Amino acid sequence: KQEVTQIPAALSVPEGENLVLNCSFTDSAIYNLQWFRQDPGKGLTSLLLIQSSQREQTSGRLNASLDKSSGRSTLYIAASQPGDSATYLCAVEGRANTGFQKLVFGTGTRLLVSP
Amino acid sequence: GEEVAQTPKHLVRGEGQKAKLYCAPIKGHSYVFWYQQVLKNEFKFLISFQNENVFDETGMPKERFSAKCLPNSPCSLEIQATKLEDSAVYFCASSQFGQGNQPQHFGDGTRLSIL
Numbered sequence: 001k002q003e004v005t006q007i008p009a010a011l012s013v014p015e016g017e018n019l020v021l022n023c024s025f026t027d028s029a030i031y032n033l034q035w036f037r038q039d040p041g042k043g044l045t046s047l048l049l050i051q052s053s054q055r056e057q058t059s060g061r062l063n064a065s066l067d068k069s070s071g072r073s074t075l076y077i078a079a080s081q082p083g084d085s086a087t088y089l090c091a092v093e094g095r096a097n098t099g100f101q102k103l104v105f106g107t108g109t110r111l112l113v114s115p
Numbered sequence: 116g117e118e119v120a121q122t123p124k125h126l127v128r129g130e131g132q133k134a135k136l137y138c139a140p141i142k143g144h145s146y147v148f149w150y151q152q153v154l155k156n157e158f159k160f161l162i163s164f165q166n167e168n169v170f171d172e173t174g175m176p177k178e179r180f181s182a183k184c185l186p187n188s189p190c191s192l193e194i195q196a197t198k199l200e201d202s203a204v205y206f207c208a209s210s211q212f213g214q215g216n217q218p219q220h221f222g223d224g225t226r227l228s229i230l
Contacts, residue, residue, distance in 0.1 A: 034218055043119070043206055043221035051216055089158070102148065102171060103219065105158035 002027045006106035021075040023090035031093045038087045080113045119222035136225045137189040140209030148208040202229045
């Protein structure tokens, strides 16, 4: 059974710092890994999706890497801003014969960026 | 529409009553997913659909939970004889294709409170 863990559970940094969020998963037979952002009272916003054949994806100040063999992914946020404050979740999509599976989520990292 | 629309935003029911939640996926998306967020970040997969067909229902407590996606209607998740432990935020997501390179787009959720 796939298990996804995120470290740290919470992180507080001053504005401008670069930071790294970690995600690990137990079963390397994944189809993709996704990073989401959740603001209070809101749904999930997809940030980056890394297919199993890829090693990283970038979008603006965000960079996500994937090391499938070791079961790890990192989300790097450059020059953090107060607007980045949110909960960040990683989720893996498992393989299936039909190529489509449910997401298994980590428990999230709650990020607070102070002005 | 361009967003996954979930209604109502908040639903309050007495224990034992029925609860029905609705989800309109993004136009053109063929896949719909339901997730339950019980504690702050604990997401649990419930069920998925490919058009109006159930694809994966391994997460559904079948005794009281049921779901449908009918043509030209919002998808629905219904809980009969609700229990206190059903209190959670229920998220719906949709994706265009059932392949690993398509992110799931989430609605803002329905907060279900069982009193």
